[in-house]
Amino acid sequence: MPDPKHPFFTSPGPRVLAHRGLVTPGAAAQGMAENSFAAVAAAHAAGIAYVESDCHLTSDGVVVLFHDADLSRVTGDPRMVADVSLVELATLMESRGGLITLEQALESFPTLHFNLDVKVASAAAAVGGQIAEHGARVLVTSFSDSHRKQALDAAARAGGDVTPATSAGTGTIARLLAALPLRSSRLTRRVLAGVHALQVPERHGRLRVLTPRLIAAAHDADVEVHVWTVNDPADMQRLIAMGVDGIVTDRADVARDVLSP
Structure with missing residues (x-):
């Protein structure tokens, strides 16, 4: 195994990264959704050190863990994440394991390492600002090199002892x-x-x-x-x-x- 020289990688491998948290077939049958508070909690309870998740921005500027740009697949609502408020989205996710914001994820699960995919440019600066103090346990990724670099730049501007991995x-x-x-x-x-x-x-x-x-x-x-x-x-x-x-x-x-x- 290589030595990436970043504290994100200090735990022994091989690494298991829980994709959008952990939703077992039984939990899915009971309505638990991916990227929900319950899905992240389930990964943590299973002893998983790494959770892979996705970042979007609500209409009132809150970073939430959500994969799709729209709500249709997860909630049946056709609107875009960017067009609903935090309160509206929380209501839609209430019966699906509960909405989780990036801030809640970092604060509620202080021992978890988060692999965060910045889905849209509009979320990059906010993601960077929120992860700055947690750089030792965050890896920033995106299909877009521009999005991930924007988030890393925002984290650097916000300070913090350790720059997030990427x-x-x-x-x-x-x-x-x-x-x-x-x-x-x-x-x-x-x-x-x-x-x-x-x-x-x-x-x-x-x-x-x-x-x-x-x-x-x-x-x-x-x-x-x-x-x-x-x-x-x-x-x-x-x-x-x-x-x-x-x-x-x-x-x-x-x-x-x-x-x-």
């Missing part, structure tokens, strides 16, 4: 994939400068993203490799055997048991 956006990953055939350690290290983790799927359409060469290049640059979203126990074991450092999964309870030493 993982590569799609632009950085694309540059890495283009650089790999050149077999240049110097080039791949330059592409991954300032990055602590690569969080990738095994495949994107017909493109195989995760390869032994990518893992080796990342490790050479002291960057961890986490794969999403993996729910099959055999796949978890196979990926860890390949050398990946973390599994992002909807079934963190299963991964905990499969990957425990």
Whole structure:
């Protein structure tokens, strides 16, 4: 396992990252939603150290843990997260495990590490400001390198003893994939400068993203490799055997048991 030299990674691996918290089939049948307070609490209760979640901004400027830009899939309401107030969203989530804001997540679960995906540019500054004091246990990510950098810049402006960790956006990953055939350690290290983790799927359409060469290049640059979203126990074991450092999964309870030493 590489040494990313950030306290976010100090716990022993392989890492299990609870994707949007933990919602077991039984909990889902009773109405618990992903990214709810109850889902985060369930991951914590299961002994999971890392929770992967997503950040959006309500109409009154509050950062909430919510994946989709609109509410339809989770609540049946067609509106956008950005168009509803905190109170409105809390009411909609009341029977689905409860809404959780970023501030509540950080304060209610002080031992959890949060892997936060900044979904929209409008949330970046607010996310950065709120995570500044918690940098040792926060990793900032986004498909957009611009969004994650905006959040990191906001965290730096807000102060704090430790700058949050970060993982590569799609632009950085694309540059890495283009650089790999050149077999240049110097080039791949330059592409991954300032990055602590690569969080990738095994495949994107017909493109195989995760390869032994990518893992080796990342490790050479002291960057961890986490794969999403993996729910099959055999796949978890196979990926860890390949050398990946973390599994992002909807079934963190299963991964905990499969990957425990």
